[in-house]
Amino acid sequence: MSIPLLSTLIFFPILGGLSLLFIARDQTATLRMMALIITLIELLLVLPLFLLFDKTTPVMQFQEHHSWISALNINYSLGIDGISILFVFLTALIMVLSILVSWESISTKVKEFFIAMLILEGAMMGVFLATDFFLFYIFWEAMLIPMFLIIGVWGGPKRIYATVKFFLFTLLGSLLLLVGIILLYINGGQTFDIIKLAGQSYPLKLQLILFWAFFAAFAVKVPMWPVHTWLPDAHTEAPAAGSVILAGVLIKMGAYGFLRFSLPILPDATREMLLPMLILSVIAIVYGAIICLAQTDLKRLIAYSSVSHMGFVTLGLFALNQRGLEGSILQMINHGIITGALFLAIGMIYERTHTREIASYGGLASTMPVFAGFFLLFTLAAVGLPGTNGFIGEFLILLGGFERLPWTAVFAATGLILGAWYMLWLYQRLFFNEVKEEMRGLPELNLREIITLAPMVLLIFWIGLYPNALLSYLHVSVVHLLEQVHGGGVEGSIQSLSLALSP
Amino acid sequence: MSTTVAVNWAAVEPIIPELLLVGIAVLLIILDLFAPRQRQLLPWLTVVGCLAVGVMVLGSRPAVAFGGMFVIDGYAVFFKTLCLTGVVVTTLMSEHFRRISGMHQGEYYSLLVLSAVGMLIMASAGDLMILYLGLELMALPIYALVGLHKTDNRTSEAAIKYFLMGGFASALLLFGMSLLFGLTGTTDIASIARVIEVHALAGNPALAAALGLLIAGFCFKVAVAPFHLWTPDVYEGAPTVVTAFMSVAPKAAAFAVFGRVLFYGLPELQLHWGPILAVLALLTMAVGNITALCQRSLKRMLAYSSVAHAGYALLGLLAGTTQGLAATMSYLFIYLFMNLGAFAILILLATEGNPRETLDDCKGLAARSPIAAALMLVFFFSLIGIPPTAGFIGKFYLLKAAFSAGYILTVVGAVLFSAISAYFYLRVVRYMYMDEGEQNMVFHFSPGMIAALAFCVLGVLGLGIFPGLLFDWAGSAALAG
Numbered sequence: 001m002s003i004p005l006l007s008t009l010i011f012f013p014i015l016g017g018l019s020l021l022f023i024a025r026d027q028t029a030t031l032r033m034m035a036l037i038i039t040l041i042e043l044l045l046v047l048p049l050f051l052l053f054d055k056t057t058p059v060m061q062f063q064e065h066h067s068w069i070s071a072l073n074i075n076y077s078l079g080i081d082g083i084s085i086l087f088v089f090l091t092a093l094i095m096v097l098s099i100l101v102s103w104e105s106i107s108t109k110v111k112e113f114f115i116a117m118l119i120l121e122g123a124m125m126g127v128f129l130a131t132d133f134f135l136f137y138i139f140w141e142a143m144l145i146p147m148f149l150i151i152g153v154w155g156g157p158k159r160i161y162a163t164v165k166f167f168l169f170t171l172l173g174s175l176l177l178l179v180g181i182i183l184l185y186i187n188g189g190q191t192f193d194i195i196k197l198a199g200q201s202y203p204l205k206l207q208l209i210l211f212w213a214f215f216a217a218f219a220v221k222v223p224m225w226p227v228h229t230w231l232p233d234a235h236t237e238a239p240a241a242g243s244v245i246l247a248g249v250l251i252k253m254g255a256y257g258f259l260r261f262s263l264p265i266l267p268d269a270t271r272e273m274l275l276p277m278l279i280l281s282v283i284a285i286v287y288g289a290i291i292c293l294a295q296t297d298l299k300r301l302i303a304y305s306s307v308s309h310m311g312f313v314t315l316g317l318f319a320l321n322q323r324g325l326e327g328s329i330l331q332m333i334n335h336g337i338i339t340g341a342l343f344l345a346i347g348m349i350y351e352r353t354h355t356r357e358i359a360s361y362g363g364l365a366s367t368m369p370v371f372a373g374f375f376l377l378f379t380l381a382a383v384g385l386p387g388t389n390g391f392i393g394e395f396l397i398l399l400g401g402f403e404r405l406p407w408t409a410v411f412a413a414t415g416l417i418l419g420a421w422y423m424l425w426l427y428q429r430l431f432f433n434e435v436k437e438e439m440r441g442l443p444e445l446n447l448r449e450i451i452t453l454a455p456m457v458l459l460i461f462w463i464g465l466y467p468n469a470l471l472s473y474l475h476v477s478v479v480h481l482l483e484q485v486h487g488g489g490v491e492g493s494i495q496s497l498s499l500a501l502s503p
Numbered sequence: 504m505s506t507t508v509a510v511n512w513a514a515v516e517p518i519i520p521e522l523l524l525v526g527i528a529v530l531l532i533i534l535d536l537f538a539p540r541q542r543q544l545l546p547w548l549t550v551v552g553c554l555a556v557g558v559m560v561l562g563s564r565p566a567v568a569f570g571g572m573f574v575i576d577g578y579a580v581f582f583k584t585l586c587l588t589g590v591v592v593t594t595l596m597s598e599h600f601r602r603i604s605g606m607h608q609g610e611y612y613s614l615l616v617l618s619a620v621g622m623l624i625m626a627s628a629g630d631l632m633i634l635y636l637g638l639e640l641m642a643l644p645i646y647a648l649v650g651l652h653k654t655d656n657r658t659s660e661a662a663i664k665y666f667l668m669g670g671f672a673s674a675l676l677l678f679g680m681s682l683l684f685g686l687t688g689t690t691d692i693a694s695i696a697r698v699i700e701v702h703a704l705a706g707n708p709a710l711a712a713a714l715g716l717l718i719a720g721f722c723f724k725v726a727v728a729p730f731h732l733w734t735p736d737v738y739e740g741a742p743t744v745v746t747a748f749m750s751v752a753p754k755a756a757a758f759a760v761f762g763r764v765l766f767y768g769l770p771e772l773q774l775h776w777g778p779i780l781a782v783l784a785l786l787t788m789a790v791g792n793i794t795a796l797c798q799r800s801l802k803r804m805l806a807y808s809s810v811a812h813a814g815y816a817l818l819g820l821l822a823g824t825t826q827g828l829a830a831t832m833s834y835l836f837i838y839l840f841m842n843l844g845a846f847a848i849l850i851l852l853a854t855e856g857n858p859r860e861t862l863d864d865c866k867g868l869a870a871r872s873p874i875a876a877a878l879m880l881v882f883f884f885s886l887i888g889i890p891p892t893a894g895f896i897g898k899f900y901l902l903k904a905a906f907s908a909g910y911i912l913t914v915v916g917a918v919l920f921s922a923i924s925a926y927f928y929l930r931v932v933r934y935m936y937m938d939e940g941e942q943n944m945v946f947h948f949s950p951g952m953i954a955a956l957a958f959c960v961l962g963v964l965g966l967g968i969f970p971g972l973l974f975d976w977a978g979s980a981a982l983a984g
Contacts, residue, residue: 071829071974072900112873138890145884148929152937160937164929171887171925175918178899182906182914 005048006062006078009088010126010139013042013095017118020111028110035114036099042121043092049085055472058082058480060131060195068135073190079131082477083259083329086470087128087252090336093459094248095121097340098241100452101347105240106154113154117241120146124249128256133181133192136260140217140253141174147242147250155237162230162237169230173220180213184265198264198484207269214262221254224314225284228307235303236356240347243299247306247339252332255313259329263317264484270320271485277318278404282411284311289418293425298356301426302342305382308415309335315412316397320485324400325478326471331393333470334381334463338390341378341456345371348449352442358426363435367442372431374445374453379427381460383420389463517568517575520556520583521623527552528616535609542609546951549594549612553619557587560623567629571691574629577980578832582626582759585836589752590619592843593744595955599947600744600850604858606652614651615748618644622756631680631690634760638676638724641753642669648748649741661740668733672723679716683768686710692768705771714772717764718779724757727817728787731810735794738806743853743860746802747846750809755835762820762828773823780821781913787814788920795927801849802860804927805842808886811924812838818901818917822908828981830897830904833973837897837966841885844959848879851946865931867940875946876935878960883928885963888921893966900974 016038023031054061060079068076080088099117106113123146126139144167152163181192187206188197202210220227231251235243263270288308295301313335316328349364349371350356365372381388384395394416402409445453463470515522527548534544560583566575594615601607621641628634646669650662684690686709687698704710719730726734738746765776791811798804816838819831852859852868869876885894898921906914934940948956966973 069896069971069974071971071978072903138895141890141895145880145889148932149936152933160933164926164933167929168922168925171889172919172922175922176915178902179906179914179918182899182903183911185903186907 004064005045006064006080006129009042009045009092010078010122010129012045012122013038013118013125014122016041017115017122020115020118023111025111028107031110031114032099032103035118036096038118039092039096039099039121043096046089046092049080049088053080053082053085053473055082056476058477063131072134074134074192075132076135077132077193078129078135080129082473082475083481084128084256085473086329086333087249087256088125090252090333091121091124091128091249094244094336094340097344097452097456098244098248100448101244101344102239102241103448105347105351109153113150116146116149117245120150120245124245124253127253131194133184133194133197133261135192136194137174137178137181140177141171143250144170144174147245150242150245151234151238154239155242156239157237158233159237162233166230166234169220169227170217173217173227176213177217180210183213184210194260194265202266202268204268204272207266208272211262211266211269211273214257214266218254218257218262219280221257222251222310222314223254223307224280225287225307225311228284228288231307232300232303235306236297236299240343240350243302243343243347244340247302247343248336251306251310252336255310255317255328255332258314258317259325259481263320264481267485267487270318274318274320274404278315278401278408281311281315281318282408282415284308285315285412285415286311286418289415289422292422293418296358298346298350298358298426299343300356301358301422302339302346305419305422306335306339308419309339309382311415312394312397312412315408316393316400319397319400319404319408320482321400321403322478322482323396324404325481326474327393327396327398327400329474329478330389330463330467330470331397334389334393337456337459337463338378338381341453341460342375342382344452344456345375345378348445353438358429361430361436361439362433363431363439364442365431366435367439368444370450371445374457375431376427377457377460379423381464383423384416387461387464389460389467392464392467514568517563517566517573517627520559520563521620523559524552524556524616524620524623528613528620531613531616532610535613539609542607543598545609545612546594546598549616550591552616553587553591553594556623557584557591560584560587571693572630572633573624573627575627577982578759578763579627581832581977581980582755583623585755585832585839586619586622586626586752588836589748589755589839589843590615592839592955592958593748593752595951595958596747596843596847596850597744597951599949599952600742600853602949603850603853603855604652604742605654605855606742608651611648611651614644614648618642618648618753622752622759625756626759628760628763629692631683631692631695631764634692634764635673635677635680637756638760639673641756642673645745645749645753648745649737651745652742655740655742657740658742661737664733664740665737668723668737672720672730675716675723676720679713679720682709682713682716686713692763695768696770699769699771710772711775714769714775715779718776718783721757721761721764722783725754725761725813725816726810727783727813728790728810729783731787731790731813734810735803735806738809739800739803739860743802743846743850743858746806747843747850750805750842750846751839754809754813755839758816758820758831758835762831765820766823766828770823777821777823777908777910780817781910784814784817784821785913785916787811787817788917792920792924792927795924798862798927800861801865801931804862804931805845805849808924808928809842811920812842812886815898815901815917815921818905818910818913821910821913822904824904824908825981826978827901827904827908829974829977830900832977832981833970834897834901836973836977837885837893837963840959840962840966841882841892841894844878844882844956844963845886847952847956847959848875848882851875851948851952862931862934863940865934865940866938868935871940872946878956879935880932881960881963883932885967887925887928891964891967893963893970896967896970900970 063079123143130136316324384390624637795807819827885892
């Protein structure tokens, strides 16, 4: 590969963001347009990856390798496999949406906002593309700076509390990860190369220590119960674009960390710690769903539903079989799309009513029928209606969980029922009942908003009806990952389950 | 009857840089006295002189002069460059501060340069006598600098406090040195190591006492808890530009002799000083970071942060390995950029008659001056240790060195305390970006200030992204010494 596609993905948005520095502060229309064009080009740049990607091999592709800090054997090395390619796509997509959603909602310090967003995009790309543990950590931490500012400067009334809490939670977790990385470096032959690190075996005791050090960072980011408390605050107070990025990409990074580091590098510890992880996942599913029922704030409800949905993701992950893992990765993409869409929709309605109180809404279906239609689709996808993408992911996860420990699937299924309850109840409270006085005469969605939401609907049905489009990228990489975890013999049959699912 | 004394000029060669600096210091006084209208020459001469000396230092070849008393090796060159950089950046910031605070004494630059001479001698000290000589030569001008701002009551208090504490620390050091001399019969640092090894003195209780006294003395100088109590008061009372200088250059010079004595003089005692320093480092990070949490004055907060960072820098020393020493050296260099940068912004905040040193004065800075706020953001994220700034990579190197040497709990402690430190640094960022402040403030960026800030921010970001060069230099310097 002669063209450094992956480096371009990282540095193009960063340089693009810096180019906004030269635009006058009051030219907000130009600034917005530039940010949109940059994210669209970035999305286009992902396309060649998909077209040129070789689905038959689990090795890293499009590799780039440069020596960086020779004193510490740190390299600038990038690459993607079947797992990260989906996240790269998700990131590029979510960024376009979040630029669109901040079109009118961001009115102060517009320039700084878009610069922060674009730098954030570059850092997020770096997280998914790095194949050097140290490089990964650089991007992982660097992401905190723009996110801290996005929540803290453009957020809601309690933004400062929320952003400081977010920063401190993630920083503390990440620093323990850093200690883990150093420990791994010293015991793993003085290298940060992920492939090399995964190819060695470590004593169980060391693996367990490392597992918990990694857990500190990844579990906070996911967020797993009981370290999830930053998420509702950050989600609620962040500007619409921030919430979309948080739900769409940021919290996926925790699960990606488990996939990329904990599972392949620490297979024995992962198998050893299976039960606690599954229990935490099930608690997150049921607890998150029950808390949702008690929420009176729109965004907070969606935030807690993320806790519940990410519980599904970690459940599938730690089921450690093919169905569970593929379901889990697919569900992350799905959740990114669905929750992203929900936050987009909530952002649009919030711009009209300026309230997030569920109680002050009612009867929107008669004032904004098009919006009601979109929201219904997103709600059904979140609930996991067959035919939407939410169903495929959750179904695979439940199968995987059942194969591993049947009772986890039983509890997780309860979460599904609770999920249907709170989402449909939310829909009822927002869109039906009698029309509230303040809800009369709200303008219907404009063209820009419809154009923003329409691709989400397409994606929901496309993945829902033809999941193989994404799953086919995963198979080989997931099988390879499972071989690493189980040391050769893969449990369960490796037949393409998606064939049976797609109509 | 007359005897001609044959002077061996060749012997003087290794100390030409120091002699040149002394000459410049004298010239500065003369210029100030006899050409009072040419005051703008003073900072220029200081910068140019330091640069000339810097070129000489960087190009110098390893040598030993005066029978081993004065050593030029990679280690000395590294610290000399570091201290000279500190002096240059401080000088660039000085004119702005002197204009605003009305601190017009011409001796200022001369004192700065004289203390730089002391630092250079410290970096090259191969003998305890030279070490002490350099230490005092560095400290005396700084006592005067701290008290230079005669209209401010706090500075007199700070100067007295610093003088007394500094004298006390020197006394401890001297006592330790005399014990060492009594035990080994030599003041040459390399010979001390040899005597201890040959005569198996490592278990001698008197040697332990000497080690304790030396560590206490050095810890006073680098402001390591529990010997840090003078720091907040002196740092707060001193003129801001002097505080900036003190928190960087003299601290680095003190670390230079600290490392020299421990690594080259007392390597046999590493089993003793390693754990002692580990406890002190943890205590320092705890005291520095936790006390900084409850400060309302930005200047005082930076003083406590400087204490905490001395604790981080100790992590490399206590590891007792070449890699550890290289990590400490690299961190001190990186710390120079980020700390001087943060102080430069603090100086910019001040206006005539109003020092503006509290946290509230940062409120709404982003609206008043986006550039100043963005720079402060970079420096503070570097002080927290977030990539891609140099603060992160430096701290990583330190943690890795201490970890490799087996101080796992110390590293975990360091990591937890740096998470705590994030809170008070972030509070300033929060005030700058997320609060409203008074709008009617105008910022004057003088050319010197622009140069200093550009240098610092380039250092922080450049070393953050490409630290390889610095690490290699520090690594080879630590090996060569």
